Amino acid sequence: MEDYGRFLALLASTLLVGFLSVILSLVWVFHYREGLSWDGSPGEFNWHPVLIITGFVFIQGIAIIVYRLPWTWKCSKLLMKFIHAGLNTIAMILAIVSMVAVFEFHNAKNIPNMYSLHSWIGLTAVIFYSLQLFLGFAVFLLPFAPVHLRVALMPIHVYSGLTIFATVIATALMGITEKLIFALKTPAYSASPPEATFVNCLGLLLVIFGSLILWMASRPHWKRPPAENTKILRPIGATPEGTEVESTMTNSSNADKSDLRGNTEAARKQNIKFDEAGQRSTM
Numbered sequence: 001m002e003d004y005g006r007f008l009a010l011l012a013s014t015l016l017v018g019f020l021s022v023i024l025s026l027v028w029v030f031h032y033r034e035g036l037s038w039d040g041s042p043g044e045f046n047w048h049p050v051l052i053i054t055g056f057v058f059i060q061g062i063a064i065i066v067y068r069l070p071w072t073w074k075c076s077k078l079l080m081k082f083i084h085a086g087l088n089t090i091a092m093i094l095a096i097v098s099m100v101a102v103f104e105f106h107n108a109k110n111i112p113n114m115y116s117l118h119s120w121i122g123l124t125a126v127i128f129y130s131l132q133l134f135l136g137f138a139v140f141l142l143p144f145a146p147v148h149l150r151v152a153l154m155p156i157h158v159y160s161g162l163t164i165f166a167t168v169i170a171t172a173l174m175g176i177t178e179k180l181i182f183a184l185k186t187p188a189y190s191a192s193p194p195e196a197t198f199v200n201c202l203g204l205l206l207v208i209f210g211s212l213i214l215w216m217a218s219r220p221h222w223k224r225p226p227a228e229n230t231k232i233l234r235p236i237g238a239t240p241e242g243t244e245v246e247s248t249m250t251n252s253s254n255a256d257k258s259d260l261r262g263n264t265e266a267a268r269k270q271n272i273k274f275d276e277a278g279q280r281s282t283m
Contacts, residue, residue: 002221004070011069014212018058021205025053028202032195033183038101040108047101049176055094056129056168057206061213063087064165067224068216080224081141088133095126118174125167132160162214169210173203 029035029046036050037043066072066084099122106113114120139145139153176199180189187193216222 007068007070007216007222010212010216011065014061014065014209014216017205017209017212018061021202021209022050022054022058024198024202024205025050028195028199032198040105042105044101044108045105048098049172049179051094051098051101052168052172052175053206055091055098056125057172057209059087059094060091060165060168061209063091064161064213065216068222073224085133085137085141088136092129092133095129099123099126116178118171118178121167122171122175125164125171128160129164129168132157132164162217166210166214169206172206176203 029043029050033046034042036046038047063084066087067080072080072083103113105111114123135153136157139150140157180196180199184193184196189196
C-alpha cells in the first residue's frame with residue numbers, strides 16, 4: 001500500500017475521534033440530561049442522539065472504509081461483503097430504534113412530529129439508507145444480478161452511500177443544535193453555558209470524523225488491489241469463467257485460439273474493473 005504509515009495514522013485518528021464522539025454523547029445524556037430510559041420520559045428521547053451517533057455515524061463510517069483496511073485484502077471478497085453488509089445492517093437497526101424512541105416520546109408528551117427540517121432530512125436519510133441497504137443485498141451480495149448490471153450500478157451505489165453518510169452528519173449537527181435551543185432556558189443557549197460548549201465540541205468531533213471517513217474513502221491509492229480480489233459472484237446457472245473457452249480451444253484452429261484469448265482477456269479486464277469499483281462499495 002502506498003503511504004501505509006499515513007493511512008495507519010489517519011485510521012487511528014478516525015477511530016479515536018469516532019469513539020470519543022460516542023463517549024461524549026453518553027456523557028451528555030447522563031451528566032447534563034436525564035440519562036436513558038424507555039418510559040416516555042425525556043430519558044427515552046435521549047436514546048435518539050446516542051444511537052444515531054453510535055450506529056448511523058460511527059458504525060456506518062467504519063462500514064464505508066472496511067474495504068480499505070490492508071490486513072483484510074487477503075480475505076475473500078465475499079467475506080468482506082458480508083462484513084460490510086453486516087455493519088450497515090447494525091447501523092440501520094440502531095437508526096430505526098432511535099426513530100422509534102423519538103416518536104414514542106413525542107406522542108407521550110403530545111409534541112408534534114415531523115415539523116422541523118431536521119426531522120424531514122433525518123427521515124429521508126433513513127428511507128434512502130434502507131433502500132441502499134436492500135439494493136446492496138439484492139445486487140452485490142446475492143448471486144443473481146448479472147455482472148453488467150453490477151458494473152452499471154456500482155458508481156451510483158458508491159455516490160449514494162457517501163452522500164447519505166454526509167447527510168447523516170449534517171442532520172446530526174442540526175439535531176443537537178435544535179435540542180440545545182429547546183432544552184436550555186436559564187441560561188439560554190446564546191449565553192454559552194457549559195452544556196452548550198460541551199455539545200458544540202461533540203459536533204466538531206462529528207465533522208472531523210465524517211471528513212476523515214470521506215477522505216479515506218476517496219483516495220484511489222488506498223483501495224483494495226484488484227489482484228487481491230476473488231472472483232465476483234456469478235448469476236446462478238452462469239458458466240464458470242474459462243470453462244467454455246478452454247473447451248472451445250481444444251477443437252479450434254490457431255486463429256480461433258487467438259480470438260478466444262482476446263475474448264478471455266477482455267472478460268478478465270471487465271471483472272477487474274468491477275472488482276476495483278466493488279471495493280469502494282458503501283451500502
